[in-house]
């Protein structure tokens with residue numbers, strides 16, 4: 659009851675999910691949030707990947723910690739007013755591992771939902787841990803989600819695990835807004851030839867099989883150079899998710 663009251667002033671609640679880790683889920687989440695907030699919308703991110711919280715790092719507010727007020731928990735504020743709740747903003751340093759067990763992770767997420775002072779938001783994006791474990795299940799049960807955005811690479815292992823997510827969403831009656839194919843191809847900066855290191859057409863085939871919409875294909879970005887942090891409107895993650903963000907807005 660407390661959670662539904664606390665989330666009452668949030669217009670859209672979208673979870674970003676994937677079958678596997680390392681496919682770009684957090685990058686996509688941060689990029690979409692940035693694009694939405696830049697266009698003047700009020701945006702929050704719940705970093706529900708408690709064991710691998712990356713959102714504060716990606717949005718360049720790693721050093722800041724969440725504060726507690728009389729009314730509840732205060733989110734960390736990133737560019738364009740993006741409100742972030744993350745386990746990374748609790749711990750002393752980001753190389754301190756979070757060794758909490760499953761039930762503790764779920765109760766931390768519930769606290770972020772019940773006690774975080776989100777206020778009025780147009781969008782709350784939830785960055786879920788990969789797979790169909792405790793946290794994705796409990797989020798789908800606890801929050802009335804507007805829908806899911808599924809991120810996958812074209813590799814067959816990623817695809818396999820995504821099928822499980824799609825079936826889970828079906829069972830839970832949660833809408834899948836669409837699929838994002840990440841690392842879809844690599845364009846040689848020299849001759850502009852496109853190569854497909856993880857396979858070609860696999861994500862499209864999967865989305866066709868389940869009658870889902872493929873809402874974006876992001877290339878492997880040679881300019882990433884291992885710097886994952888979004889520091890400006892021109893950062894790769896922002897550029898690569900600009901059109902995906904518009905598509906999501908149109909679909910809702």
Ligand SMILES: Nc1ncnc2c1ncn2[C@@H]1O[C@H](COP(=O)(O)OP(=O)(O)O)[C@@H](O)[C@H]1O
Nearest residue numbers: 679680681682683684685841877878879882886
């Ligand atoms: N399209 C891309 N091009 C280049 N690097 C990418 C791309 N997408 C993600 N990455 C990089 O891959 C790594 C994993 O991405 P991340 O968003 O943390 O994945 P996940 O949240 O699914 O585990 C990060 O270092 C990220 O910067």
Ligand SMILES: [Mg+2]
Nearest residue numbers: 683684707712
């Ligand atoms: Mg992640």
Ligand SMILES: [Zn+2]
Nearest residue numbers: 846848849850
């Ligand atoms: Zn070339």
